[in-house]
Each structure stands twice: as C-alpha cells, then as structure tokens.
Amino acid sequence: MSAAVAFERISARYGTRLVLNEVRARFAKGAVTGIVGPNGAGKTTLFRAALGLLPSFGGMITVLDKPLSDWSREGLARTIAYLPQGSDAHWPIRARQLVSLGRLPHRGPFASLSGVDAIAIDEALVRCDARQFGERRMDELSAGERARVLFARALATAAPILLADEPAAYLDPAHQLRLMELLREEASRGTAVAVTLHDLALASRHCDEIIVLDRGRVAGQGAPEVALSDAALARVFGISAMHTRDPAGGRGALTPWQRL
C-alpha cells in the first residue's frame, strides 16, 4: 500500500502550545486509517495540516507524492474531501443543495451543475441513506440525519483522499456501522480514508491501521491489535480494555473497561 498522504516530522503550534510534535505518519491508499487519542492530542490539527489550513508548520507533507506547497488550491480541493468536526449548515438549505456543494471543486466559476455532478450527488445521497429527505430543509432534519447529509457532501466530491473528523458523533448504532461500511467501500475503491474516532470499539474493529496521537506525538501506528495494545491503552488513555473475538473469524474489537 503506497501512501496518499505522508507526514514527515510535522510540528505545529497554536500560540506557544506545541500541538503537533515531530509527527511522522501516513494515510495509505485503499485503506481506512483511524486516528485516535485523548482530547487535545492533535487529531484535528493533523487533518488541517494536510489540507493546507495551517498558516505555518515545520516539516514536510506530501499528498500523492507531491509536496503540499506544490498543490494548487483547486487541485487540492479535488484531491482531498474533508468533513470537519461538528459541521453543520448555517442556513436551512435543502439537503440535496448542501450535498451539491461537494461538487464545487469540479465546477468552473459560473458553470451550473453538470450531469456528472448530478449523478455524483444522487449516488452520495443514496449511499448515506439520505435520498428520501434530499428535498427537505436542513433545519427539518434530526442531528443524525443532518450528519448523514453532511457526510454525503464529502462523498460527492469523489476525491481520492477522504478525511473525516469525528463523523460517528450523533449517529445511532446502526448508522455508525453503516458509516464504517461506507468508509470501507470508499477504501475498497482505492480511496485513502482517514477518520478520527473517539469510539475505540469502532476504531479497533473497522480500521486497517490506527494512528495513536498523544499530546502532539505519535504514540503508535500500525494494525489495531498492535497500535491499541494493552500497554498503549494504559500509557495513552489510562484505561484497560476487554477484547471481543469475532465468531465469524473477522477482526475483533476492544471495549474500554476500566480507568487505571
């Protein structure tokens, strides 16, 4: 698996606080990479760095083997789709209209939506189980329904890299699982999917690779069972975990059990 995004010794500060400290990590093509870590570990900052949203940082980021600084704004927008944490719509526009914003990187300055755009929008709505309320206004939807529409917006861009910050928040269990299936589907199409998760059970069961961030440092990267070992959980999160096996032989999961 080759890296779609590679971080080489990335350091970033907010004011005087060091948020990322010599981070070395990679998001692989065709894989779901889960980023976990306690609050304030630098998960969101890592995404913002890859998107070129940090005014300054130290180190080197390459996106599809090209340095970040060589990317044009438009090119990067077509290449990385980003779902920010806790995103919402500021005006009660219709759900379908919101999803169509995901096509902006593909449209000329004054061009209207093309047939390709319409198909991408429809497909994204269907995949997020949101087609049935495509014509409803965002303020008429529940928090979970809005989250699905917002995720469909990111899918509609059809970018080779997808960064989703806490997309599982607000979702009911069935839609959380549906979300992880969707991320898996995206990855199986070759997309590099990176997702921050607070739910270690979801992360351990559904991600190919886990990056553990702790106070701006990478505390581990690898397969879930390696990166989320008992020792790592104790050191980074201060917890012990119960391990569940998949009776069908697939990947198991861990459940946070006790504070240490």
Place this chain on the structure above:
Amino acid sequence: MDATISIQELRTAPDRAAVTTLTLAILLVLFVGASFLLGPSHLSPAELFSGLVSGRGPAGVIAREIRLPRAALAIVVGGALGASGAALQGLFRNPLAEPGVTGVTSSAGLGAVLALYFGLASSSAFLLPGLAVAGALVSAGILYLLSRGGAGAVALVLSGVAIASFATALTALALSMAKNPYAMSEMVLWMLGSLKDRTLSDLAFSAPLTLAGLALLMSAARGLDALTLGEEAAQSLGVDVASVRGRIVIGVALATGAATAAAGAVSFVGLVVPHVLRRFYGYEPSRLILPSALGGAVLVAAADIAVRLIAPDGELLLGVVTAMLGAPFFLWLIVSLRSES
C-alpha cells in the same frame, strides 16, 4: 412514491424562485413607472413620456431632469442596499448584518458630508462619491476584521452601533464647523436619506459604482454558498475565503457608498429585503443577491412614492419611511432569533 414526490418538488422549487423574481420585476416596473408619473406639476403620462423621448419643452425638462433621476435613483439606491444586505448576511451567516446596522451607510454619509461642506465636491465630481466610498470602506474594513475573528451576532450589532454613532457625531461636527446656516436640516437629510431634488449627475456616478459593486458581490456568490458549511469546509472545497471576504467588503463599500452619496443614509432596506426573500430562494446565499437588489429597488421606489403621497410638500424623508418599516422588523428579528437559540 418517493421518486415522484422528489421529482415534483424538484420542479416546484425553482418555479417558486422564478415566480418570485418575475413578481419583483413586475412590481419594479409598476412602482418605478408610478414614481416617474408622480409629482407636483400636472403633466399627463403622455406628455411626460414624449418629453422624456424628445427632451423638448417644459415637459422634457421635468421628465429628463427631475422625474427620471428620482425614479432611476430609487432603482440604484434600493438595488445597492438590497444586494449589500444579502451579501453581508451571507458573509456573516447572520440575518442581522446589513449596511445600515453595521454602520457602513453612516460612515459613507460622513464621507459625503466632508466632501460637500468643505468645498471638495466642487473641485472634482469624483470627490463626493469617492469620499463616500472611502468612508464606507473604513467601516467595512472594521467589519472585515470582525468577520476574520468570527464575530457573533452581538459583537456585529454592537460594533455597528458604535461605528454608526461615531460617524453620525463626526457628521454633526463637520456640519457645525462648516458654518452652514442649514446645518441641522442638512444633517437630518444625510442621516435619513432622500431622493428629492436629485440630478442626472447623481445618477451618472452612482449607477456605474453600484454596478461595479454588484459585479464584485456576484463574483463572490458561490463562495458564500460554500461558507454555509463553515470556513474550513469552504477552504477545503477550494474557496479562497480571504478573497471572498475582500470582494464582499469592497463590493458593499462601492455599492453602499455610491447609494449613500446619492441619497443619504437610507436604513434597513438591506435588512428587510433579503430576509423576506430568502425562503423563496432555498436559503442559498448566492441566489439571493440579485433578487435582493430587485426587491430593494421595489421597496425604495414604493417608499419614495409613499413619502410623496403622505406629504406632498416634500417635508417627509425617504429614510423615515424605511426606518418605520425596518426598525420594528429588526426588533422582531432579534426576538425571533433569541427564541430559536
């Protein structure tokens, strides 16, 4: 079943917008026409129109030099204010943003007064609109800084109150220092706005400046749609948010500055019009700008007719009518926003 519903709704949604736009256009023609026909001299519509075409005789002078500027300026001033309001509301993602409330019009008025009463306006025809736009730019620049800091509704409105009071105080100071015997009445004129006794030269500078401002606003329209998702998401979609902000702020300063230089500080048009129209355009900021220009023109033309019908002696000012409509609306909006959150 689902499919048929969504197809029907797809059909009706744009239709509703088209019907609204058409209605606004018809209203505009009616009100601007009525505004052109309305005046103290008893001329028939036929005389006025033939005077407008030929330009000969007293009817020609009245039609071309009195009625035409007044009717056309209603379009320019209302269009500028309506579009500016829609764009500012989109930029701040806040229905309370508006050139008047944010102090842009008062600052533009200050610029115009400085140009007029210190004799600068006579040295060059560009100085009056130029200083008005400059005044608008200063307060819009403050808005720019606020928007960068992600100002909330309260900060926006309070800073608008501060800017407007400061600009009004300086306007009063300038008028008194200019030893103008009519300082009080002139000041009221600038603070409330009027389309009375405007000339073709007012139209000649305000129309192109307003058009330039509108063009800038439209160039940033799609960025406003993306901002519906928040700044970081908009940036990740390839939108240059700093450039969108800059274009909106300069566009608003050009349009509002030009409108204020021609008519004084007409308030609340940019607040009421976009808010009323928003639902007909699917709450999309980009689609709201041009209809708000149309709606603003309708409102100003209608208010200017009302002013003349209520007080034919010309004592009632345009801004009195727009404020009487707009200020209670503003209060109602604040109350309804509070109950929402």
